[in-house]
Amino acid sequence: MTRTAPGSTPTVDDATAERLGAALRCVTISREDPAETDTSEFDRLTAHLEACFPLVHRHLQLERFGHARLYRWAGADPETPERVAAILLGHMDVVPVDDERGWTHPPFAGVVDDEFIWGRGAIDDKSRVMAILEAVESALAAGVQPSGTVYLAFGHDEEVFGLAGAGRMSARLRAAGVRAELLLDEGGVVTTGVAPGVGVPVATIMVGEKGFATIRLAVTAIGGHSSMPGRQTAVGRLARAVARLQDHPFPLRLTPVTLDMLTRLRSVMSEPRRTLLGLVGVAGPAVARVLAARPTTEALVRTTTAPTMIHGGVKPNVLPQRAEAFVNFRILPGDSVDDVLAHCRRVVRDEQVTVELVGTASEPSPDPAAGPLFDLIADLTREVVPDTAVTVGMVPGATDSRYYDDLAATRCNFAPIVLTAHDLERIHGTDERLSRANYARLITFNRRLIDRLAQPRVRE
Numbered sequence: 001m002t003r004t005a006p007g008s009t010p011t012v013d014d015a016t017a018e019r020l021g022a023a024l025r026c027v028t029i030s031r032e033d034p035a036e037t038d039t040s041e042f043d044r045l046t047a048h049l050e051a052c053f054p055l056v057h058r059h060l061q062l063e064r065f066g067h068a069r070l071y072r073w074a075g076a077d078p079e080t081p082e083r084v085a086a087i088l089l090g091h092m093d094v095v096p097v098d099d100e101r102g103w104t105h106p107p108f109a110g111v112v113d114d115e116f117i118w119g120r121g122a123i124d125d126k127s128r129v130m131a132i133l134e135a136v137e138s139a140l141a142a143g144v145q146p147s148g149t150v151y152l153a154f155g156h157d158e159e160v161f162g163l164a165g166a167g168r169m170s171a172r173l174r175a176a177g178v179r180a181e182l183l184l185d186e187g188g189v190v191t192t193g194v195a196p197g198v199g200v201p202v203a204t205i206m207v208g209e210k211g212f213a214t215i216r217l218a219v220t221a222i223g224g225h226s227s228m229p230g231r232q233t234a235v236g237r238l239a240r241a242v243a244r245l246q247d248h249p250f251p252l253r254l255t256p257v258t259l260d261m262l263t264r265l266r267s268v269m270s271e272p273r274r275t276l277l278g279l280v281g282v283a284g285p286a287v288a289r290v291l292a293a294r295p296t297t298e299a300l301v302r303t304t305t306a307p308t309m310i311h312g313g314v315k316p317n318v319l320p321q322r323a324e325a326f327v328n329f330r331i332l333p334g335d336s337v338d339d340v341l342a343h344c345r346r347v348v349r350d351e352q353v354t355v356e357l358v359g360t361a362s363e364p365s366p367d368p369a370a371g372p373l374f375d376l377i378a379d380l381t382r383e384v385v386p387d388t389a390v391t392v393g394m395v396p397g398a399t400d401s402r403y404y405d406d407l408a409a410t411r412c413n414f415a416p417i418v419l420t421a422h423d424l425e426r427i428h429g430t431d432e433r434l435s436r437a438n439y440a441r442l443i444t445f446n447r448r449l450i451d452r453l454a455q456p457r458v459r460e
Contacts, residue, residue, distance in 0.1 A: 002440040010440035016134065017117050017436055019052050021110035023126045024119030030093035030157045034164070042067040042156055045092055053133045055140040060152070063172070067092070067156035068165035070172065073136065075148040076454075084178050085148030085453045087408060088446075089185035089400055090129035091158035091165070094121040095428050102430045115435055122434040124427050125186050127442060128415060129154050135446035139454075146453040148181070158400045161360045166400035173407055180408040182373045184449075185401035187413020188393055190385050194421050196294070197273040198265060201388045203381045206413035207257060208368025209395035209402055210299070211331030213340045213361040216324055217241050218354045219312075223321035234323040235312045241348045242307050242325050248347045250303040252288040254280075255333050257368045257394055258300045262287070264391040299396045303332045303340065326358070330396055333364040362402055368394060371410025376452060384416045384445045416445045 002012050026045035031037045046067065050057050061072040069092075075083060097107045097120055104118065105111040111118040121127070132152060139145075151173065155165030187206035195202045219241075221234040232240075259280065266277040273290075280287050291297040298304065305327060312323025329340045337357065344355045370392050378390040395413050405411065417438035426432045 002443050009437050010444065011436045012440045012443065014112070016443070017112045017439065019048075019134075020117050020122070020127060020130050020434075020439060021112040021119070022048055023130055024110035024117070024121050025108055027108050028093050028121070028156070029096050030160045032160045039067065042092065049129075049133060053137045055137050056133055059140055060136070065168040065172070066164055068169055069152075069154045070169045071152035071154075073146060073150040073152070075150070076145040077147040080148065082177075083148040084180040085146050085150050086182040086184060086449075087151045087153060087173070087178075087180045087404060088132050089153050089155070089166070089183070089404070090132060091125045091155040091162070091186075091400055092129055093156050093159050094124070094126070095159050099430070104431050107432070116433040117436065117439060118431070118433040120432055122432050123417070123419075123423075124432070125158070127417075127434050127439060128186055131439065131442040132446050134443045135450055138443075138447055139450045144450060144454050146450060147455065148453065150450075150453060151178070151180070153400075153404075155400045161398070162400045162403060163360075166403040170403035170407065173404070178407055181410065182371075182376075183401055183404050183408035183411045184377070185399050185404075185411075185413045186415060187395040187399055187401075189415055189424075190381070190388055190418045191424070192418060192420055194296070194424070195265065196297070197270040198268050198389065199270070200268050201385060201418060202265065202268075203378070203385065203388045203390045203414070203416065204261070204393040205370075205374065205377055205381070205390065206393045206395045207370055207374070207411055208333065208365030208405075209397070209399060209413065210303075210333075211335075211337060211362045211364035212398055213329045213331060213337045213357060214308075214359045215327045215329065215340065215344050216354075216356050216358045217327065217344075217348065218322065218324040218356075219352060220322050221320065223319045234320045237350065237352060238310070238312060238323040238325055241350055241353045242310065242327065244347050244349070245305055245327055245344060246307060249305045250332070250335065250343065252285070252292055252301045253332065253334065254284050254288050254301060255394075257333070257392055258291075260370065261300070261391045261393055265389060268389045299330060300394065301332075303335045304330045304396075306330075331364045333366070333368060333394070336363055337361045362398055365394070365402070365405055365411075368411075371408075371412075373410040374412065376449075377412045377414060380445055380448050380452070381414070381416050383448065384441045385418060416441050 063070045107120040188204040190203045219234040288301045309326040313320035
């Protein structure tokens, strides 16, 4: 399955790589309108899972929620049969492909070569689903059983907000009174050359996520011929409102989780950043401004504002009767969806521009922080990727784990795969792929986690 000789790069054998490749050939694109989703592709994938992992499907209880799958692996400790050691999350759906012509291999061909497994979902997130099942199958074959119950929850609609998958599965666990010691999902990775001033790989174990909200700005007008415009057209008024939001973002703010992240990284940072972080108690605003200088780190210190769509008018010589724009916000802990709506109305300051919340919105994680089992995930990461600096972080996007936030004492969004900045661009982008080495790390990490969960906890 996986092998790592001392001093060598980890890898997976051809059969293991091909099992992932076959999963990537299933075109499991989730659509916001469920009627547009090709459910037969999800049927193909679930049949593949059942064929590849017979021990999992023989020994674990399976409950289906549409195409979402909730597995229960009963714990072995008879004294605490109700104890839940972990909930391991993943999702089987993927995003569409905009332009296949730019891909080295067709995005759903599941090509496996000597170095990579190629295809949409190779990183996000079929590799995680497959790696968890590979690890559980291996553990079952070796006679390993966790001391506390473990749940595997694989959603089918994470890319379209996860309500029918993770929403229903989390509700099922909540109704059963489940309270897990660990929740583990996608989010952070190990990066190289990404963190400014850090020369070693950085593992960012996310302990929560930002919220999100989309605001629609709309303007209506009488219309008419473009030769006789008023002082402002609907498009002009709308453009001014969008510009005001872009020019007046939320204030910069260092949250406790960002301070923890920086503190953990300080020892591996170069000067002058190391000295500056040593003064963060008095130089917090300066640190926030440094982080805000780059889009990748600005998201750590403010609720971000992103105008993403704008529509208006029908012809160049016709005054538009309606124009609308959509602005997406990713919400820092301490702010809320209501705060975003109030901010927009205050900044736009125009009664002729309607401001309303549209679509699905989500609040940020409440009080995100490293939980009791954070160090376990950190230790396993260092075992799989030696000489790595480990820190905390916040998922800037949205994951299925937001539905499970109240169901675990420790939440970690993380996979121990090593990616460069260019690799990160492949997620939801062109030429998504996962190296055999990274897939081996992911499987090994999950298997070692299961082995640790099989060790009984010391009771106080």
